[in-house]
Amino acid sequence: MFKVNEDYLKLPGSYLFSTVGKKFRGYQAQHPDQKVISLGIGDVTRPLTESTITALHAAVDEMGKAETFHGYAPDLGYDFLRNAMAAEYTERGCDIAADEVFVSDGAKSDSANIQEIFGRDNVIAVCDPVYPVYVDSNVMAGRTGTYDANTGTWSDVIYMPCTEENGFAPALPEKTPDIIYLCSPNNPTGAALKKSELQKWVDYANANHAVIIFDAAYEAYITEEDVPHSIFECKGARTCAIELRSFSKNAGYTGLRLGATVIPRDLVSVDGQPLHPLWARRHGTKYNGAPYIVQRAGASVYTPEGKQQIKELVGIYQKNAAYILNGLKEGGYTVYGGVNAPYIWMKTTGGMTSWEFFDYLLENAQVVGTPGSGFGPSGEHYFRLTAFGTYENTVEAVERIRKL
Amino acid sequence: MFKVNEDYLKLPGSYLFSTVGKKFRGYQAQHPDQKVISLGIGDVTRPLTESTITALHAAVDEMGKAETFHGYAPDLGYDFLRNAMAAEYTERGCDIAADEVFVSDGAKSDSANIQEIFGRDNVIAVCDPVYPVYVDSNVMAGRTGTYDANTGTWSDVIYMPCTEENGFAPALPEKTPDIIYLCSPNNPTGAALKKSELQKWVDYANANHAVIIFDAAYEAYITEEDVPHSIFECKGARTCAIELRSFSKNAGYTGLRLGATVIPRDLVSVDGQPLHPLWARRHGTKYNGAPYIVQRAGASVYTPEGKQQIKELVGIYQKNAAYILNGLKEGGYTVYGGVNAPYIWMKTTGGMTSWEFFDYLLENAQVVGTPGSGFGPSGEHYFRLTAFGTYENTVEAVERIRKL
Numbered sequence: 001m002f003k004v005n006e007d008y009l010k011l012p013g014s015y016l017f018s019t020v021g022k023k024f025r026g027y028q029a030q031h032p033d034q035k036v037i038s039l040g041i042g043d044v045t046r047p048l049t050e051s052t053i054t055a056l057h058a059a060v061d062e063m064g065k066a067e068t069f070h071g072y073a074p075d076l077g078y079d080f081l082r083n084a085m086a087a088e089y090t091e092r093g094c095d096i097a098a099d100e101v102f103v104s105d106g107a108k109s110d111s112a113n114i115q116e117i118f119g120r121d122n123v124i125a126v127c128d129p130v131y132p133v134y135v136d137s138n139v140m141a142g143r144t145g146t147y148d149a150n151t152g153t154w155s156d157v158i159y160m161p162c163t164e165e166n167g168f169a170p171a172l173p174e175k176t177p178d179i180i181y182l183c184s185p186n187n188p189t190g191a192a193l194k195k196s197e198l199q200k201w202v203d204y205a206n207a208n209h210a211v212i213i214f215d216a217a218y219e220a221y222i223t224e225e226d227v228p229h230s231i232f233e234c235k236g237a238r239t240c241a242i243e244l245r246s247f248s249k250n251a252g253y254t255g256l257r258l259g260a261t262v263i264p265r266d267l268v269s270v271d272g273q274p275l276h277p278l279w280a281r282r283h284g285t286k287y288n289g290a291p292y293i294v295q296r297a298g299a300s301v302y303t304p305e306g307k308q309q310i311k312e313l314v315g316i317y318q319k320n321a322a323y324i325l326n327g328l329k330e331g332g333y334t335v336y337g338g339v340n341a342p343y344i345w346m347k348t349t350g351g352m353t354s355w356e357f358f359d360y361l362l363e364n365a366q367v368v369g370t371p372g373s374g375f376g377p378s379g380e381h382y383f384r385l386t387a388f389g390t391y392e393n394t395v396e397a398v399e400r401i402r403k404l
Numbered sequence: 405m406f407k408v409n410e411d412y413l414k415l416p417g418s419y420l421f422s423t424v425g426k427k428f429r430g431y432q433a434q435h436p437d438q439k440v441i442s443l444g445i446g447d448v449t450r451p452l453t454e455s456t457i458t459a460l461h462a463a464v465d466e467m468g469k470a471e472t473f474h475g476y477a478p479d480l481g482y483d484f485l486r487n488a489m490a491a492e493y494t495e496r497g498c499d500i501a502a503d504e505v506f507v508s509d510g511a512k513s514d515s516a517n518i519q520e521i522f523g524r525d526n527v528i529a530v531c532d533p534v535y536p537v538y539v540d541s542n543v544m545a546g547r548t549g550t551y552d553a554n555t556g557t558w559s560d561v562i563y564m565p566c567t568e569e570n571g572f573a574p575a576l577p578e579k580t581p582d583i584i585y586l587c588s589p590n591n592p593t594g595a596a597l598k599k600s601e602l603q604k605w606v607d608y609a610n611a612n613h614a615v616i617i618f619d620a621a622y623e624a625y626i627t628e629e630d631v632p633h634s635i636f637e638c639k640g641a642r643t644c645a646i647e648l649r650s651f652s653k654n655a656g657y658t659g660l661r662l663g664a665t666v667i668p669r670d671l672v673s674v675d676g677q678p679l680h681p682l683w684a685r686r687h688g689t690k691y692n693g694a695p696y697i698v699q700r701a702g703a704s705v706y707t708p709e710g711k712q713q714i715k716e717l718v719g720i721y722q723k724n725a726a727y728i729l730n731g732l733k734e735g736g737y738t739v740y741g742g743v744n745a746p747y748i749w750m751k752t753t754g755g756m757t758s759w760e761f762f763d764y765l766l767e768n769a770q771v772v773g774t775p776g777s778g779f780g781p782s783g784e785h786y787f788r789l790t791a792f793g794t795y796e797n798t799v800e801a802v803e804r805i806r807k808l
Contacts, residue, residue: 001673001674002522002526002613002615003522003525003582003675004521004522004679004682005520005522005523005682006523008521008685008686018479043475045470045473045475047467048467048473053464053465053467053468056460056467057464060460061457063452063460064457065451066450066794069451071447071656071659072445075422105661105692106692108690109692113690119408119410120409132689133689133690137690140690178405179406208405209405210406254476255696256467256696256697257693257694269406269408271407278409278412281412284422285540285544286512286513286516286517286541287513287516288510288661291695292659293460390470
């Protein structure tokens with residue numbers, strides 16, 4: 001008599017972006033004549049860059065000939081990609097070896113799966129608001145206690161509010177967590193930790209033998225000098241930090257799927273268990289490597305031309321971010337983020353809840369965003385807009401919102 | 405103070421194929437002048453077929469233009485691929501809808517992740533010998549009790565011996581399991597269940613409210629009429645079976661990564677929980693879809709030309725399988741499988757253990773296979789050879805073994 005995983009049943013409602021998508025499609029189906037602009041889900045819209053397209057075609061040709069065919073990839077990734085990523089760390093002054101880089105099919109999978117190498121009784125701390133996958137994956141593992149529908153919080157999770165008052169930078173928690181999720185530049189608030197601020201977290205984690213899972217998915221959008229691109233720019237991070245890397249928002253690989261997780265060999269639990277071999281074991285047992293052609297594409301991003309091309313690609317989205325930020329500011333709205341991140345964090349108007357504001361914008365401006373409350377209780381009365389639309393749509397969306 | 409997942413630490417040694425690979429590379433490094441032939445890991449060697457290559461190039465071109473760019477894929481797979489797979493089920497007389505097909509990056513990930521939607525206290529039954537991922541993924545989830553290094557078994561796992569005596573077809577277990585893993589045609593023994601035999605399992609599972617996780621990765625190798633290609637050819641399977649599908653061994657996608665899992669909506673636990681939405685939730689939360697270009701490639705396999713081409717591709721490996729089977733038989737060896745599967749299950753000679761035989765073949769014939777004991781205790785004194793080498797290497801390997 002098989003029994004289901006009861007922890008799955010604890011998850012309230014469906015995944016945030018699925019709900020947003022359903023409402024979007026529902027409205028569009030009822031109003032086929034109206035043009036709905038989505039600045040909601042964080043999906044890119046620009047085509048892949050030339051270096052990626054060229055690398056993909058070349059790799060596909062290799063796969064079509066017996067002499068150059070590639071079967072199973074090495075579990076942890078091809079050296080050509082791991083080396084390229086390690087070289088970038090060296091350029092940034094970070095001490096990361098190629099064999100500490102684990103190639104994967106993306107930061108979403110990794111951010112969901114990484115909790116698995118930890119015991120069930122670890123206490124996690126997350127920012128509030130937060131990317132839902134960190135919490136949901138821990139709910140599914142039975143690590144979060146019971147859900148309070150009134151507050152939208154889990155009994156065993158430590159929440160670190162990121163609010164207007166603290167500039168959306170979390171304070172060190174009062175209760176000491178075992179696992180700390182940090183994302184900087186942040187999804188959804190668009191805020192970014194300065195190096196001195198992140199150093200405090202590294203020191204705190206080392207002092208408490210906690211581990212920081214640092215999501216660096218948006219580092220390519222950093223424009224300010226004192227914001228670190230990697231947690232490994234901080235002293236001591238090798239003994240307390242795991243870094244999640246994405247190719248989605250810099251190289252536009254949302255539909256191509258590539259990411260990496262960095263686990264330094266020095267990261268060891270108090271009772272002497274290193275995390276590196278556990279993650280390696282997970283890859284070896286539960287995963288079969290990212291496609292050869294995609295890893296070749298990923299390596300092309302690190303060539304001089306590749307770097308230049310993704311800089312231009314990111315530049316397009318950065319221009320959108322600046323347009324939304326300044327346009328809405330000029331329109332009298334209260335908006336944050338957008339300087340080091342592709343996300344703009346907008347205060348709802350007229351005391352509307354996030355979902356009320358979602359419906360309001362959809363019905364009156366035909367603009368889709370993401371309700372802030374979907375990211376946690378402190379996201380209530382906020383709304384996330386992304387810079388990943390086309391420039392034309394972005395301009396039009398801002399104009400429509402300003403006309404309301 | 406973070407603690408690691410203690411269940412990971414219970415795993416004995418490293419992943420079977422990693423060990424085989426290490427020994428292989430170690431020997432080759434010490435004997436760079438010798439040509440070692442691997443019929444070990446189940447990796448294909450033939451290039452991708454024309455339909456796949458053409459589909460990949462076309463899809464890559466789409467990704468290079470804004471009008472045809474594809475970002476995030478639908479969580480559960482593109483309709484064009486789900487529909488193609490569902491249509492094949494219909495052709496086979498199976499009642500499977502497109503929305504019951506969940507597209508993924510491969511059967512290895514799915515076979516490892518599927519246990520996650522079940523509660524921790526389910527008892528699993530596996531064939532012995534068995535593909536290690538079924539057991540290891542359950543070990544990592546804390547579902548298998550304690551390991552006995554002497555017998556190579558876990559206290560809480562039900563083992564169903566597949567031996568020479570029972571024709572490598574498992575008998576119904578004495579103790580009733582909750583989750584039953586079946587793989588037919590089988591990895592590693594190459595044996596295949598006839599339809600009447602599989603029907604018994606379906607009836608047994610329905611009678612006991614157990615679920616069968618049916619691994620159909622090798623169905624393309626079936627040559628005999630009464631061997632089912634899908635468990636859904638059996639009556640009543642919709643209420644008790646999950647089917648794992650792979651593109652690795654039919655279309656040669658080991659390095660491209662594509663698979664699917666089929667969960668009928670009628671599959672519901674005794675207390676009324678359907679499994680379909682749980683797996684959908686897992687996909688939505690922990691996975692971001694298979695790459696668009698790879699799904700396009702996968703759909704090309706279902707076109708008339710695509711079907712013809714993979715039939716030819718499989719035919720090449722089938723020819724190898726027959727060559728190994730007959731060649732070794734003629735050489736006086738005891739060998740099984742190879743008729744409905746790309747695997748040949750060979751008895752070791754002179755009472756050698758599987759690993760002794762591995763070293764013996766590597767050192768004296770420079771042929772790499774996979775030790776049967778790595779698949780479970782009943783695999784001891786057996787050795788797995790695969791048909792995925794080139795024809796020339798396959799012939800040479802058989803000759804070398806026959807000369808010993």
